[in-house]
Amino acid sequence: MKWDTLDEEPCSLSRTVAVVGDRWTLLILRECFLRVRRFEAFQSSLQITRHLLSERLKKLVRFGILRRVPYSESPKRYEYILTQKGLDLYPIIMAMVHWGDTHMGDERGRPLLHEHKTCGKLFDPVMVCSECGEPLHAKQVHVHAGPGRREAVG
Amino acid sequence: MKWDTLDEEPCSLSRTVAVVGDRWTLLILRECFLRVRRFEAFQSSLQITRHLLSERLKKLVRFGILRRVPYSESPKRYEYILTQKGLDLYPIIMAMVHWGDTHMGDERGRPLLHEHKTCGKLFDPVMVCSECGEPLHAKQVHVHAGPGRREAVG
DNA sequence: TTTGACAGTTCTATTTTAGAACTATAGCCT
DNA sequence: AGGCTATAGTTCTAAAATAGAACTGTCAAA
Numbered sequence: 001m002k003w004d005t006l007d008e009e010p011c012s013l014s015r016t017v018a019v020v021g022d023r024w025t026l027l028i029l030r031e032c033f034l035r036v037r038r039f040e041a042f043q044s045s046l047q048i049t050r051h052l053l054s055e056r057l058k059k060l061v062r063f064g065i066l067r068r069v070p071y072s073e074s075p076k077r078y079e080y081i082l083t084q085k086g087l088d089l090y091p092i093i094m095a096m097v098h099w100g101d102t103h104m105g106d107e108r109g110r111p112l113l114h115e116h117k118t119c120g121k122l123f124d125p126v127m128v129c130s131e132c133g134e135p136l137h138a139k140q141v142h143v144h145a146g147p148g149r150r151e152a153v154g
Numbered sequence: 155m156k157w158d159t160l161d162e163e164p165c166s167l168s169r170t171v172a173v174v175g176d177r178w179t180l181l182i183l184r185e186c187f188l189r190v191r192r193f194e195a196f197q198s199s200l201q202i203t204r205h206l207l208s209e210r211l212k213k214l215v216r217f218g219i220l221r222r223v224p225y226s227e228s229p230k231r232y233e234y235i236l237t238q239k240g241l242d243l244y245p246i247i248m249a250m251v252h253w254g255d256t257h258m259g260d261e262r263g264r265p266l267l268h269e270h271k272t273c274g275k276l277f278d279p280v281m282v283c284s285e286c287g288e289p290l291h292a293k294q295v296h297v298h299a300g301p302g303r304r305e306a307v308g
Numbered sequence: 309t310t311t312g313a314c315a316g317t318t319c320t321a322t323t324t325t326a327g328a329a330c331t332a333t334a335g336c337c338t
Numbered sequence: 339a340g341g342c343t344a345t346a347g348t349t350c351t352a353a354a355a356t357a358g359a360a361c362t363g364t365c366a367a368a
Contacts, residue, residue, distance in 0.1 A: 001177075001200075001201060001202065003177070006177075007258060008260075010262070010265045011184075011254075011265050011266075012250075012251045012252075012253075012254030012255045012258065012259075012264065012265055012266070013180065013181070013184045013247065013250050013251050013254060014181065014184075014254075015254040015258035016250040016251070016253050016254040016258065017177050017180050017181060017250065018258075019258070020250075021175075021176065021177045021180055022175065022176060022177065023155075023157070023160075023171050023175045023176065026167065026171050026175055027167070027168065027171065030165075030167045030168075033292055034297065046155075047155060048155065064257075082292075085257050087291070087292050087293075088253060088256065088257065089253060090281075090290070090291065090292040091245075091249040091252070091253070091279075091281040091290070092246065092249040092250055092253060093167065094281060094290065095245040095246040095249045095281070096166075096167050096170040096171065096174075096246055097166045097167050097170070098166075098245070099166075099170050099242060099243060099245070099246060100165075100166030100167060100168075100169040100170040101166045102242065103218075103239050103242065104161060104166065104169035104170065104172075104173070105166075105302070106162075106302065108164070108301055108302035109300055109301030109302040110166065110300035110301065110302050111164045111165050111166055111299075111300055111302045111303045111304075112165075112166070112297050112298065112299065112300050112303065113297070113298040113299075113300040114295050114296075114297060114298075115295065115296040115297075115298060116283045116285060116286065116288075116290070116294060116295060117294045117295065117296055118283070118286065118288055118294050119283060119285055119286035119288070121283075121285040121286070122285075122298075123283045123284045123285045123286075123290075124284040125245075125281045125282070125283070125284070125290055126281070126282050126283070126284045127244075127245040127248060127249070127279045127280070127281055127282075128279070128280050128281075128282050129270045129272070129273060129275075129277045129279070129280075130277045130278040130279070130280045131270060131273055131275040131276075131277045132270065132272065132273035132275070132277075133287075134270075134272055134273070136244070136245070136248065136270070136277075136279055137241070137244065138187055138236075138241050138244040139241075140270060140271045140272050141268050141269065141270060141271065142268075142269040142271055143188065143266050143267070143268060143269075144266065144267040144268075144269060144276075145265075145266065145267075146263055146264035146265055146266050146267045147262060147263035147264065148259070148260065148262035148263040148264050148265045149265045149266065150265075
């Protein structure tokens with residue numbers, strides 16, 4: 001597999017996987033959504049090697065998911081903040097958290113609970129159809145080739 | 155990082171990442187949702203090495219995401235079918251496809267279109283709150299420690 | 309009896325990751 | 339002035355994972 005051009009495959013899943021499809025990147029994004037922004041903070045909460053952290057942050061900046069913003073002149077220091085493109089990854093992260101809650105739980109219960117400020121309740125995320133609003137299930141979906149399809153890939 | 159015990163971390167995202175948090179596994183799951191079931195079919199559509207395919211399929215079976223079902227006695231041959239636990243990964247896959255459609259598209263348009271059989275329309279997936287039904291955004295969510303939380307992880 | 313399909317396993321070379329040490333800038337303390 | 343600390347990285351070597359190709363075993367069909 002040519003991982004270096006995976007983001008140009010005629011498949012939206014491949015393109016997403018090219019950007020966020022590895023363990024460390026997903027864990028870094030979790031920290032971002034928990035409002036972690038600084039190199040040392042990522043490093044100490046994840047126990048990731050500094051080398052890989054540096055490399056992954058660069059990649060996320062390169063793909064426009066994080067912005068590297070100075071928070072101190074002299075000495076120049078930067079923090080990493082989610083862009084809108086990065087914030088839009090929220091459904092992916094939440095879908096993964098929800099699946100983990102549902103299928104990988106233990107007797108101690110959930111690690112985190114999520115409150116929807118808008119309605120004030122603890123919630124779970126639900127994926128619905130943009131057209132009819134009903135919850136979506138794999139078996140109710142039919143896939144068609146779209147205009148950007150080249151070959152026999154999804 | 156102790157990747158071998160990531161599925162026991164007190165964090166639902168980590169536990170999910172432990173199971174589906176790598177490139178090949180996500181691409182294999184895409185094929186599963188496109189109704190690919192057999193070793194040779196996965197191998198030829200993904201161009202994954204047979205070694206890794208074998209290893210990943212075993213892992214997905216071990217975690218209860220695929221079932222290895224015989225479709226021929228003599229010679230014994232098996233195919234790999236999504237369990238309910240595997241089908242429940244659909245929101246993760248669809249959220250990734252949707253993000254790719256939105257943020258990684260090119261001038262050729264979408265590779266695939268999705269039709270909701272229930273309502274008959276082409277749709278996008280939307281993540282909503284289970285309690286009030288409104289679309290969810292990261293900034294409207296407040297996180298609380300749940301009973302299964304041990305330390306300062308999500 | 310030979311060929312081909314299918315579902316793997318085994319082997320070596322290359323790439324990626326882990327782990328630790330090192331660099332650079334600047335503020336603060338004595 | 340000299341040394342300590344904080345932050346944000348870079349560099350180095352060893353270990354682990356992946357790529358790529360060849361090989362194995364079972365059976366059916368020609």
